[in-house]
Amino acid sequence: xxxxxxxxxxxxxxxxxxxxxxxxxxxxxxxxxxxxxxxxxxxxxxxxxxxxxxxxxxxxxxxxxxxxxxxxxxxxxxxxxxxxxxxxxxxxxxxxxxxxxxxxxxxxxxxxxxxxxxxxxxxxxxxxxxxxxxxxxxxxxxxxxxxxxxxxxxxxxxxxxxxxxxxxxxxxxxxxxxxxxxxxxxxxxxxxxxxxxxxxxxxxxxxxxxxxxxxxxxxxxxxxxxxxxxxxxxxxxxxxxxxxxx
Numbered sequence: 001x002x003x004x005x006x007x008x009x010x011x012x013x014x015x016x017x018x019x020x021x022x023x024x025x026x027x028x029x030x031x032x033x034x035x036x037x038x039x040x041x042x043x044x045x046x047x048x049x050x051x052x053x054x055x056x057x058x059x060x061x062x063x064x065x066x067x068x069x070x071x072x073x074x075x076x077x078x079x080x081x082x083x084x085x086x087x088x089x090x091x092x093x094x095x096x097x098x099x100x101x102x103x104x105x106x107x108x109x110x111x112x113x114x115x116x117x118x119x120x121x122x123x124x125x126x127x128x129x130x131x132x133x134x135x136x137x138x139x140x141x142x143x144x145x146x147x148x149x150x151x152x153x154x155x156x157x158x159x160x161x162x163x164x165x166x167x168x169x170x171x172x173x174x175x176x177x178x179x180x181x182x183x184x185x186x187x188x189x190x191x192x193x194x195x196x197x198x199x200x201x202x203x204x205x206x207x208x209x210x211x212x213x214x215x216x217x218x219x220x221x222x223x224x225x226x227x228x229x230x231x232x233x234x235x236x237x238x239x240x241x242x243x244x245x246x
Contacts, residue, residue: 046107050163053154054102056147057170058109061095063117064088064140070124071136080133083180087140094173101166137186144178145192 064087071084102109113121120139127135151174155167181187 046105046160046163049154050158050160051107052150053158053163053167053170054098054105054107054109056150057094057098057166058102059114059117060143060147061091061098062110063113063121064143065091065095066121067124067136067140070121071132074128074132075136076129076133077184079184080136080186083184084136086180087177090173090177094170097169098166101162104162105160133184134186137181137184138188138191141178141181141187142192144174144181148174148178149195 066088068084068086068088068091072081072088073084075081075084098109101107124132124135124139148171151167151171155164155171158164158167
């Protein structure tokens with residue numbers, strides 16, 4: 001009779017094991033993804049992404065203000081002259097905002113354009129007429145297109161309130177500038193660089209912005225997710241088989 005009693009208990013044991021397995025899987029859903037988004041210890045601190053934004057917005061103003069002033073003075077078309085003056089004036093306001101933010105955060109930001117940006121200014125100085133208008137619109141539109149996604153990426157993940165506020169202010173200015181430049185009809189759409197999406201291990205503005213996703217744990221988040229999904233699939237199959245047998 002003992003074997004019969006044991007056989008009667010087996011369905012219950014299988015159901016119990018299945019329930020425990022499901023609980024473990026559900027617990028994994030709540031735990032594993034948290035590895036990539038856990039908050040860093042020690043409170044809020046500026047990281048590479050925050051500094052990328054501060055430096056990028058500051059550098060943009062340092063060369064686009066004189067570029068806009070140049071366009072206001074020597075642009076061939078009235079539209080380019082008007083837009084140049086508008087961009088110069090708005091960048092002056094944006095530059096003050098980024099300086100104020102850096103002072104509040106105790107961060108050091110650039111005081112002069114990069115060598116590449118100085119080269120763009122020299123290129124404009126040596127151009128005139130329709131060629132100047134084209135160079136001005138092309139250079140500024142490409143530059144704004146590069147900083148625009150960085151602003152969004154940092155705004156989405158920064159933990160600092162001052163940086164978030166600057167992102168929102170910079171986003172409005174940059175979008176307006178792109179719209180103004182595009183209104184000239186001189187933007188060469190097929191020649192715009194493709195969108196630069198962040199890639200693991202790649203050193204670039206968008207990749208730096210991904211630093212706000214959380215602290216490094218020594219394991220790629222992609223690997224964590226693959227292991228998690230594999231465990232989920234295996235657990236689901238095992239659970240289904242147990243329930244079917246019972």
